[in-house]
Amino acid sequence: MSDAATSAIIPAEGATEPLTLMGAGLVGSLLALYLARHGHSVDMFERRADPRLASGLEGRSINLALSDRGWRALDGVGIGDEVRQVGIPMYGRTMHDQHGQLTHQPYGQENQAIYSVSRAGLNRKLLDLVEAEPGIKLHFNQQCLNVDLRHHTIQLRDVTTAQEQVRPFRRLFGTDGAYSAVRGAMQKTDRYNYSQSYLEYGYKELHIAPGPNGTWQFEKHALHIWPRGQYMMIALPNLDGSFTCTLFFPYEGPHSFAALQTPAQVQAFFEEVFPDAVPFMPELGTDFFSNPTGSLVTVRCFPWAFNDEVLLIGDASHAIVPFYGQGMNAGFEDCSVLNSLLTQYGSDWHAVFQLFQTQRKPDADAMADLAIYNFEEMRDRVADPRFLLQKKIESKISAQYPGQWLPLYSQVTFSHTPYAEALANGRRQEQIMSGLMPYIQKESDYEQNQVQELLREAMSKLHQQI
CATH class of the missing domain: 3.30.70 (Alpha-Beta Plaits)
Structure with missing residues (x-):
């Protein structure tokens, strides 16, 4: 994946095609900003009321944990610093046992943190920025009743007046979440793969x-x-x-x-x-x-694109459970990847859509697996002294072999390594740890000659595998 998200966005020559976007949540709002910076006009439709006028999001969502992938996407449209002002850095986990005793585990290296951000607050901030873009029009309280892929129309119902309308689209982006109406239309097409x-x-x-x-x-x-x-x-x-x-x-x-x-x-x-x-x-x-x-639902589907006319992004294409703090970050990274492809291919929508889905699908599947894995880790293992000892040993290995060993959590959270690659690396590292830990009963055992010799052999094999 290129680093184009952090570079200046250059609108494609003659890129004035009107685009339609279904869903004005976090990913939809960020995507609209990227599309507008590429010179497109955007019509956004959202089923809910404007969250800046109503307080209906609280009580329904988990606080967000913004990490490096999300920050890069926000920085890509120049809003990262504004969001940082309302985020709280969290440098590690604090585990509370049933007697109130505390155990601390750092997330990464010194000063590496994930940021606690209010979902509702971030959504309101993004919508303010969207509304300030002259090329974007926001339409709230618009429930999508039907997407006609053949005739390129969407049927909408105003939830406040019950009035219905049918609107045409040339290019439609589905950012309408895990229960996407846009995906629902695609599921009716031939040979569509879907599971929840x-x-x-x-x-x-x-x-x-x-x-x-x-x-x-x-x-x-x-x-x-x-x-x-x-x-x-x-x-x-x-x-x-x-x-x-x-x-x-x-x-x-x-x-x-x-x-x-x-x-x-x-x-x-x-x-x-x-x-x-x-x-x-x-x-x-x-x-x-x-x-x-x-x-708590996991959604997998494919294809994400219908011809060069419709594209699913974020939870609409790959909803995951929240236990790695990567749902929003993955959706934001979708926007970074799409921006990179738009910068490279301009308005060649066929190339953009096909490359986007083939590049992102393996990473989305890997992240879904990682999220389930981390649920089991957080629920069962973080209170286990052996698990905490293993994490300390992994940190020592990372310091001893910089550039060769980066813990799985750091690969997912503090790097831009593709999720699928991080998962494969993590599995190889877990095999090494399962061979080392029987010889380690306390932290100082790491220095023993037998442990170091086993580690050298394992790292040599790891290097050959990679």
Whole structure:
């Protein structure tokens, strides 16, 4: 993938073709900015009301973790610095055990961080920037009822007036999320591959209140995790001193949403399993029963393009579960990749669409697998002393073999290595660690001659494989 996202965007010669974009969420808004910078006029249609006028997003979404891929995409249209002003850097994980004891694990090298950002706040910021672009027109409260691929029209219903209209399109971009109406039309075409799979877990947004004078009740610059084996809670910091919490919980079973039916049951359960958090959650019962329970879906489909007329981007083409913090970052990286192709091929839409989907599909599939893997790691393994020891050993290997060993998490989060390549590298590294760890019981064992000799042999084989 080229680094064109960070260079100046040069509009293609004569690029004034009007484009239609379905979905004005995070990816749709960023894509519209890129398309406008390439000289296109853009009509954007969004089913929801303008989030800048309504506060309907809170309680329904997980705080976002912006990392390097997302920052590059934002910097590509010159808005990264503005967003950084409303983000909080998180330099590592802080794990809370059932007795309130804390364990810390850095994310990467010193000063490497992912940034906690409010989804609603970022969406509003992007929409402000979209609205400032003279070539973009925003249309809210427009539900897509049908996409006629043959006749190049979309049927829309105004959810406030119930009036319907049919509008033509020349080029349509589907950025309308995991339950995309645009993809729904493509699924009816011949030989279309599509699957969706749900975890047996849902998620519930909860809230840790700020302390006196807007202070943070826990470490501000960390992502907090309460791992409990078959379920977990996480918390990300907000600018006002609060934390947005998310409980990932089975739908059914002895410890599940189905088992907690009253405020008293919720309070007793949280006091037992998350005792250090409960004193700072005064609205726990209200939040638990008023905030909706969200589902966790993985969507895979192909092709993403219909001829040179329709293209799916972001969750519409590759929705993933949120456990690597890469859903939005992957969608933003889609915009970077598409921008690179537009810069290279201009308005040769056939080349742009075909190259985009063939380049991104393997990476999207790899990221879907990585997200499931990281859920199991966060839920089950981050509280395991052996796992934490292995992470320390991996850090030592990375320092000893710079350029040859970059931990999987760092490849995904702090680099622009294609996801598929990162996954393959991670699997090779895990094989090496499974051979080393039986000889390591404490951190100092890393220096033993036997361990170092095994490591040298493994690194030599790794170099040959790559």
